[in-house]
Amino acid sequence: MKLYADRPFRWCLQVLSDLFAVFVTGFATWLATEAHTQVMRLRAPGDGLIEAGAGLRGTFDSAADNADDLPLVGEALAGALHTGSDAGTRLSEAGQWQVAAVSDLAWWLAVVLIGLPVLFLLVTWLPLRVRFVRRATAGVRLRRLGEGGQDLLALRALVTQPLPRLAAAGEVTDGWRTRDPEVIAELAGWELHRLGLSAHV
Known part of the structure; x- marks a missing residue:
């Protein structure tokens, strides 16, 4: 498998493009991780609401249980205190919703920050590299075949060269016909x- 060109200038361009692809991927991964960490810090208020709601619910439930034992007004007072417990539950639910929303935002932001650069590389850099590797590997195989490979490479050159170049080099086409x-x-x-x-090999 031929990964890089023999020509120095093209080899340099390919190495630089590969290093750029590695850099973009690494930077995107670092940026996504950092963004995820920073966004997840926004869940602190939600965690606070969950803890406050749980504490409020526990306090009201405990007070309601104690009030239930009071004569005459105990049952009514316990019912009122259980209403406060419901408020603690709603507070906890609001905190859980905020934590879930922040977690989803952090996850999707990380996916986008990694996905877009990698998608860009998959659409631009990777097809060019794969095409080069396939063509260069086939070219190396033909070069190793000797005269038979030279014939095929010469025929391919006649097909792929710009017409003005072929027209300017009439002796080349004549030489091809005479098998020079x-x-x-x-x-x-x-x-x-x-x-x-x-x-040369």
Whole structure:
């Protein structure tokens, strides 16, 4: 498998693009983790509401249980105190809703902060790298085949070269028709150069 070009300039560009992809992925992961941590700090008020609601409910329930033993007014007083207990329950529920909302926000924010850069790389960088690796690997295999591989590379060069270049090099097409070894080697070199490979193994 051929991962990088033989030509120095193209090799440098590929290495820089790979380093950029690694940097973007790492930075996005760090940023998402940091954002998740910071947003999760916003759940503190919700946790406070849950604790306050639980404490309020416990206090009113305890008072209601004690008031129930009082003669005459005990039952009515206990009922009133249980109403306060319901307020503590609602307070706890409000805190739980806030904690859940903050947790969801932190999770989705982290997903977006990681997902968008990675999606960008999957759409732009990865297809280019995969295409290069496939073409360069095939080019290396053909280069190793000797004359047979040169013929195929020369034919590919005739198909892929711009028409003005072929028209300006009429002797090349004549040499192709006459099976001139030097012309075939030159054409194969054109194709290997286009793939970022050197003409020699």
